[in-house]
Amino acid sequence: MHSALPKVLQPLAGKPLLGHVLEAARSLRPQQLCVVFGHAGEAVRAALAAPDIRWARQEPQLGTGHAVLQALPAFAAVSPAPTLVLYGDVPLIRPTTLQRLLAVAGEDKLALLTAHLDPPQGYGRIVREGGRVVRIVEEKDATDAERAIHELNTGILVAPTQALARWLPGLSTRNAQGEYYLTDIVALAVAEGMPVVTAHPDTHWETEGVNDKSQLARLERVLQGELADRLLAAGVTLCDPARLDIRGELLCGRDVSIDVNCIFEGRVELADAVSIGPHCVLKNCRVAQGARIAAFCHIEDAVVGAAAVVGPYARLRPGSELGEGAHIGNFVEVKNSTLGAQSKANHLAYIGDATIGQRVNIGAGTITCNYDGANKHRTLIEDDVFIGSDSQLVAPVTVGRGATLGAGTTLTRDAPPEQLTVSRARQVSIAGWKRPKKNGKE
Secondary structure, three states: OOOOOOHHHOEEOOEEHHHHHHHHHHOOOOOOEEEEEOOOHHHHHHHHOOOOEEEEEOOOOOOHHHHHHHHHHHHHHHOOOEEEEOOOOOOOOOHHHHHHHHHHHOOOOEEEEEEEOOOOOOOEEEEEEOOEEEEEEOHHHOOHHHHOOOEEEEEEEEEEHHHHHHHHHHOOOOOOOOOOOHHHHHHHHHHHOOOEEEEOOOOHHHHOOOOOHHHHHHHHHHHHHHHHHHHHHOOOEEOOOOOEEEEEEEEEOOOOEEOOOEEEEEEEEEOOOOEEOOOOEEEEEEEOOOOEEOOOOEEEOOEEOOOOEEOOOOEEOOOOEEOOOOEEEEOOEEEOOEEOOOOEEEEOOEEEOEEEOOOOEEOOOOEEEOEOOOOEOOEEEOOOOEEOOOOEEEOOEEEOOOOEEOOOOEEOOOEOOOOEEOOOOOOOOOOOOOOOOOOOOO
16 A cells, blocks of 8 residues: 555545444444454554454464454354454445345355456456355466356355364465465365355445555545435435545435535534535534535534525634524634624634624624634624724623724724724824835936
C-alpha cells in the first residue's frame, strides 16, 4: 500500500477495511469473535478494540493455515459451533452471503465460498471430480489444466471447529510459497469422508481483496454506488448518484434532495424535505425539516433548525445550533453559538461563543470578539436586536432586548434594551482641505 497506515486500517467509505468485516461478522451474532493480527498489529488493536473481540497474535506469519491455528484457543469454549473464516482486506462481503454459506455448512460439513471469474488470475482453483470438490490448488502450484478452471476459491469458509483442531497442526509447507495453506484442509476433509459443499456470492466484488490503492479506489466507487442505490430506492433525489460520498451513516427523510459532489461524514441526519446544494461537506450534524443548505457549505457537529437557510459559502463549526427559520448567509462563520428562531446573519460575519435570541439581525461585517489572547468569552444578544454593519462586540458583553447598535460600533460595555448604542467617532467634513501631492509635480 506504500503507507504507514496498516492495510486493514485503510479507510473505505470512512471506515477501516477491517471495520467493514467486523460489522458483517457481528451481524451474524457470533458466540466468539477473534481477530488474528501480525504486521503493525498493535495499531490495529488500538484502533478497533472492543469488548467482544479476542485478539490472537501471529508471529511469525507462516500462512493462512497458521493464522487460523492461532485463533483456535479462543474458540475452545464454543467448539460445538462451526468456525467462519473471513479476511480483513476483503471488506464488502455481505451478511446475506455469509448466512447462505453457514446454512449449507450446517454443523458437520466444510463449506467453501467460491466464485466464477473470467479471467481467473490470482486465485486458488476449485478442483472437482464427478462434481464433488476434492481439493483446492493455489495458482502458483497449479498445472496448466488446473489454471484453466474458472471456479475460484475466495478464501472464506466455514468448518467444524473440532475438525480444524485436528487438521491445522498437521499442515505442511511443501508448496511454492513455503507456507501453511488453509486450503489444504479440503483434501483432509475429503480423506475423512466429510462432505465439502459450496456457496456463491451475489456479486463478484463481494470477495475482492485490497492489496493496493488502485484496488481500494475501485471498491470505494463500488460501495459508494451501492449506498447511492439504497438512497434512491428510499426516495432520495440524487442529482448525480456517481458524485456522492458517504463516509459514515446518512439518514434521510422523505423528499430529500442532494446535489452533486457532497460529502457526508460520521452520522448525518436529514429530515423531510431538506435540500442540500452542490459541493457541501456535512459531518456529524442534524438538519431539520425543510431546511435548505446552499452550495459550498461546511457543517460540523451542528444542528440546523426547521426551515433554516444556510449559505452559500457558509461554515457552521462544532457547537453551532440554528433555530427555526434562521438564516446564515454567504461567508458567515458560526462557532459554538446558538441563533434563535428567525434570526439572520446574511453576510460576511463571525459569530463565536455567542447566544443570540429570536428575530435578531446581524449586519454585514459583524464580529463577536470572543478571545482575549488567553481565554474565550461569550456574547449574549437578546431578542429583537438589530446589529449594524461592521460592528465589533468585545466579549463578555450583553446586548439587551430590542436594542440597536449603529453601524461601525465597537461595543465594550453592555448595551441597554430598547436603545440605540453608537460608539464610532463623530463625522467631520473639512472645507478647503486638499490632498497632498508628490514632490516635483503640480
